Amino acid sequence: FRPASTLKLVTTAAVLDALGPDARLRTTVETTGRLDGQGRILGDVFLVGRGDPSLSGRPAAGGSVMAPLQELAEALKAAGVRRIEGRVVGHEGAFTGDRRGSDWGWEDLTWSYGAEVSALSFNDNSVELKLAPGERPGDPALLEADPRSSYYSLVSTVATSPAGTKKELTLVRDGGANQIRLAGTLPVGETWEGRVALEDPARYAAAVFCEVLEAGGIRVTRGAAKSSDPRPVESRVLAAHDSPPLFELLKVVNKESQNLHTEMLLRLLGQRVKGEGSVTAGHEAARAFLARMGVPAEGWGLEDGSGLSRSDLVSPRGLVALLVAMDRHPYAEAFRESLAVMGVDGTLKDRLKGTPVEGRILAKTGTLKRANALAGYATTPAGERLAFSIVVNNHTVPGREAAAAIDEIGRALVGR
Structure with a gap:
């Protein structure tokens, strides 16, 4: 069966x-670079995933999906880091093989329930979208996204339709580009929400962490990347986040x-x-x-x-x-x-x-x-x-x- x-x-x-x-899963921020007297890390910084599925995506009521990454960024700042002369690298080497399951339906892959699997997964490897109608028929529908990030792009042509009419929406996520396109109509008095999967989870986590660091006053000179290569043995931990039990x-x-x-x-x-x-x-x-x-x-x-x-x-x-x-x-x-x-x-x-x-x-x-x-x-x-x-x-x-x-x-x- x-x-x-x-x-x-x-x-x-x-x-x-x-x-x-009672087991907990740890995500760490590591580097092999030297922290100099000017607050600069001379080298790449690694955000290392070890299979924690709860790295945000499930915030407490009123909380932010960014909270774990913000805590890691604050720990770096408290350690005196002000600039990273290198990349922020999402490391997913703890897991190997296909990111998707065998015989998953093609229609599953757009949504969070069919999201790609990675040892470094942030916010269920997805973005939450919410649509609300405008004030009157013909107005553009109002689109919210959480978290906001330059890692993906949104294009919406959804228009507000009269109350009582049928909701007609289409959503397409372009493969490889992480561009999400919405079209159709949303009646006055109705709303829509959905969680859309994003491709390349480790790079997504690194990109958002890079944005969090920049917002917190830590400059990253070479942007975000990903890796599954073995980490150097001399890598040292700068900050850590533990999952719930x-x-x-x-x-x-x-x-x-x-x-x-x-x-x-x-x-x-x-x-x-x-x-x-x-x-x-x-x-x-x-x-x-x-x-x-x-x-x-x-x-x-x-x-x-x-x-x-x-x-x-x-x-x-x-x-x-x-x-x-x-x-x-x-x-x-x-x-x-x-x-x-x-x-x-x-x-x-x-x-x-x-x-x-x-x-x-x-x-x-x-x-x-x-x-x-x-x-x-x-x-x-x-x-x-x-x-x-x-x-x-x-x-x-x-x-x-x-x-x-x-x-x-x-x-x-x-x-x-």
Whole structure:
């Protein structure tokens, strides 16, 4: 069966087992250059990614997506740096291989859920766009972008249309140029927002960091670049940023079904367990974990870590075995708390809300074209916790109808 995003259960369980719930991922600013008496670094400065998926993109309420990069820039300034006589280089060498998953849909690649994967990823390798209508029909629509950067360009010809008319929008991101073009009409009283993926993540992170440094009073003479070459052994750390603990990162992955973060964790798993930050190494580590947990995974086809691939294949029986094993695992609580709660949060926030089932199912959803799934734990009125996996493939009904049928099975599981 195609598991869709319920495959994230495999990736998150394996990485939780390997790293532990309190693991943190560090991003550093490094150089081999000398800091002279005039505040100049004589050489390149490297922004080194090690697989932290949370380098902004998920700011606290009212916070800025720039905050981690601003903190790093402030640390450099506090150390006396005023000028970099060289480049700011985004370093992504911790991961190797294709930045995209096997058999991802072409239509996925424009949006943040299909963003390229890199060991250095900033703001989910995307930009958030918001459109609002002008004051009256015919006025240009108002376009906002976060973060603003010269790394990409925006061209909008969207016009305001009368209230009550149909919203008609098209968005195209030109490959290789990071130019985003919007056209169409937006009615008075309506809004639109979307997260658009940007190409070459390490260069994106370096470009934005370069802009943050300049805004903070640190001159960069040679602009931004990227590298995956081995770093010199004499490289020294000037500043560092640590991620939240892994158990918090997993809540974003499983509750919100965050594809990029999952793909980064799969490669991180390979790097930590097998010594190579690749999809292949990640799958080898995951399969070894499944075997150790007694999960029957023969015949499974693992193509990525997130379930976005149309070629992923797993068995519901195997997923249930994994859920049972994780319920007995030393990190069982962290794993369960990473799952969406029926009717409460994440991708299950609006399902069975206000019913007796609310709060009684913890699960991971899965949604692709003609594929819907739900896997997790259901608590009966007697307090018994049941592991389950429900997968519907190759249906021809709207996805919401398939999800509703799955929810009826969920009702039966909890006896309501």
